[in-house]
Amino acid sequence: MTNILESVNSPTDLKTMNISELNELAQEIRSAIIRKVNAVGGHFGPNLGFVEATIAMHYVFDSPNDKFVFDVSHQCYPHKILTGRKEGFLNPDSYQKFSGYTNPEESEHDQFIVGHTSTSVSLACGLAKARDLRGEKYNVVAVIGDGSLSGGEAYEGLNNGADLNSNFIVIVNDNEMSIAVNQGGLYGNLSELRSTCGEAKCNFFKSLGYNYSYVERGNNLEDLIKVFEHVKDTNEPTVVHLHTLKGKGLKVSEENKEMFHWIMPGTLDDEGNLAHNEQSFEENYYTITNEFLLNKKAQGVPVISITPATPGATGFSQEYRDKMGDNFRDVGIAEEHAVAFASGAAKAGARPVISVLSSFIQRTYDQLSQDLALNNSPAVILVNWGGLSPMDATHVGCFDIPLISNIPNIVYLAPTCKEEYLSMLEWAMSQNDHPVAIRTPFANYVVSGHSDNTNYSILNKYELKHAGSDVAVIAVGDFFELGKSVHGILKSELGIDASLINPKFISGIDNELLESLKENHKIVITLENGVIEGGFGQKIASWYGDSAMRVLNFGGQKVFTDRVPMEKILEENHLKPELIVSDIKKCLDTICSNV
């Protein structure tokens, strides 16, 4: 079934094929993607919809001399298959060999490591400008999905690309979907362009100064080859608008576009239908958040549940969205807008709650600072997936503590269990004094069984869970469980009755408690699920700087980990109870030998 694909080791091998062979190749690529992604998980629909376009790109253009930049990489699997990496899709033993994103270390056909959206046009703009300044000649081609067009960076890039007065080709892969349904006024224009076969006079791309071509049959190789040949080597900024079918090739993915944007292993059965997997009804932070917010709505609270285009990733089921109705708002891939919008809504008396992934809250620092914090708007941000993880470098969420906790006015809370989480959320949504971010535990879901009656209006009050001596363990959020383990081993192995502290507040210091520890403690250790630099523990180290207290900070190193197994991350950063205890022991020994 991979007769033709077998013969393709680089894009050059396509050049001599006829249309019928190219079509056969498309089917083989499609089958390989379906098989592999169903086996190990990954982006499904966007890749299936872009098979023909990728083949046509490689048929017409001359990569790597011509440069392709794929936005967010959600559609780069066909490109990987055609550029020497088919093994990663055909051989089950090699399924994990290549990342799910473009990466120049894998291939000269990849220009950038990309995993966040809306960046391709600006990156490509840089390539084109450098080319022109150096007097070189090649085509620069940015690929961007319709969904990614909602992000401000994409727009900034389009606006600037139009000024290049040079070869600059933007392929808009319009599959009528973001990860979920598209949001915003732009999509009315894309719809009008589709329904008029690109003839509508009012045209977003033309308004930004682009030449424009429309391809209705965006999965038809002949049409695609024709349009690419038409725009190749031109010297003006050009948009090629392709109407493609997300999930093409499988009925179930064509009909369930959001569900099949990214799938878990085993989503399909052997016949290519939806497998009857046991649906999970387990309670988790998403389910209790949804229940909480639905209750607020029922009570008449003007809550606005906001997602920046990732409703599925933060557990907003279709049922939840429907029930929330006007109280639910997907703003598209537009985190900057999400934060400013929430600030505005909070000022006008609504109760906005943004749910976002740690890796994506990065996309909106200035809005957190200026629109939100400086204005002290009582909006709430739930930061999910925050912590060290074995994910791709583009999605690791271990930088949110330095990012958020060093902005004035924002109260950043770290619950250790369900009860604290709900209590914090209740407080955050009922007060009017602070922007509040809550770091949803990532490493574990703990139900303590004890209700939390903390008054969070008293800022920066840490909880002394156990008063001991010699060593104090300050364990943040989902690393509190790790702290408990350390506490236990210190007792059982070293006979040390350590103090155990749940700080709850990541963004501030409990002066009183820290002062009190000086009396009968020699060492304070901090544990946080994120990078150490700029984070919580370093504030504690600085606070004790003028004292005799020793402070050991535990967390991750300042590096982009890329698919590093969790076990290795924990090992290397000494984030296992026995390693931490060993470090404590070493430090204690130094103190003793000094005295």
Next chain:
Amino acid sequence: MTNILESVNSPTDLKTMNISELNELAQEIRSAIIRKVNAVGGHFGPNLGFVEATIAMHYVFDSPNDKFVFDVSHQCYPHKILTGRKEGFLNPDSYQKFSGYTNPEESEHDQFIVGHTSTSVSLACGLAKARDLRGEKYNVVAVIGDGSLSGGEAYEGLNNGADLNSNFIVIVNDNEMSIAVNQGGLYGNLSELRSTCGEAKCNFFKSLGYNYSYVERGNNLEDLIKVFEHVKDTNEPTVVHLHTLKGKGLKVSEENKEMFHWIMPGTLDDEGNLAHNEQSFEENYYTITNEFLLNKKAQGVPVISITPATPGATGFSQEYRDKMGDNFRDVGIAEEHAVAFASGAAKAGARPVISVLSSFIQRTYDQLSQDLALNNSPAVILVNWGGLSPMDATHVGCFDIPLISNIPNIVYLAPTCKEEYLSMLEWAMSQNDHPVAIRTPFANYVVSGHSDNTNYSILNKYELKHAGSDVAVIAVGDFFELGKSVHGILKSELGIDASLINPKFISGIDNELLESLKENHKIVITLENGVIEGGFGQKIASWYGDSAMRVLNFGGQKVFTDRVPMEKILEENHLKPELIVSDIKKCLDTICSNV
């Protein structure tokens, strides 16, 4: 000359005036702005161009019930004058009483503290959504300049505002200028709309789903009142596109729009002409940067000097821009694009150098992380105005160290003098391994007279300027001068021969040097011109956490200071040599009493 203005204490007082009185009022407001701004400095051109529009807004709408959100606040002076704050413009003793930006603490007519661009549409969107959810009725009006439309946040806001299906009015103040000349394809469309009196079929705003009205005479009160009355209380997203004259009312500001965007005191003489101020030819970091980059260009280096719409603020004179030609690129108010563009250009062999203000580098964290750092693109970023300052809260630049130095892969350098700065810049532009940011000294311009031959490829190597004992002073960048003073007083007053260290690298640790200090030092102090939290000093404190070394971190507290006099900032943060020495002495005393 302020006969009519005298009678205006709130917008209500306008409502009964006739057109002739309103016109007279406009002239009086214009005169007040010219007089005051020329006396104390401030935004000039954008305010003069928006006098009539502001009067018409207050005449037609009913603020504060109807809500106005002014983008970036560059055009808010007429609004301040009409809403109870005219004293700040008429009475020289009160010229400093109100900030140059909107601020709800000053007036119920201001919705937000705003000083960064491109935020008004999103903030207003939040107001409108909250209004609708709460079942309230009022007009929400966002004002945004044509220049601010180049920023991604503005676009994200427009895209989302179109979906509100509710009252939402965006007034586009098109004065054909950003701070400098507009950049990007959008401006071709605005130009076409102006030349067709809004009739062009291809319309950026309509493509995003807005109703659209155009006013050619954007400084004509009758036309303005008519259009605002037309859109008031409508229930669809609407753009009102006003063609206004930046700097209107004074020949010299109408003809020199960029120069008169913001002026220094005494720019005009008594006749309203350009005063013949002595032009400064003093060397500073801007002049040496320009000379350096022009030399690079002359040598055939494919340098790209990039500014995100603030060429004047970072010293790019018109002469420099002209000489750089294609090697100069103003990307508009689009910091996200600037960074991604630079990353792309660096990857393709150009030498991009972004010059940006500390407060605005905040607008692009994710691009620094993903587009630049993760890809290890050797682009260069010059961070200007970084440090504690008496500026408005919206422009204080003391957060860049936590922001940049906690991102992996970026080398953040802090020169202490001209020679180091040039040496660092030379290295940064000749290497291919790292993104490099350089923090241009803000507090002072020092010429050491000694050439700097450091090999910056050896990362994180601090310079031990003087090897002493007991106390080590690590003084970052422009605070090195402060460190020298501390060093001197320690010697003269306490007889301590302290070590003095210039770390040069803000983003990393010199393990070897820090280890060596343990031998004969008891205290390490760190000095940095920025907030302490998440910054350089806390890394040092954390590093020494397991040792007996005492570490004192000096810098600013984590707060938004708002026009706080520098003297007070230095005093409160113990950033004066004698206060620092006193803190060191206290700490030394504690150590002695403990032993």
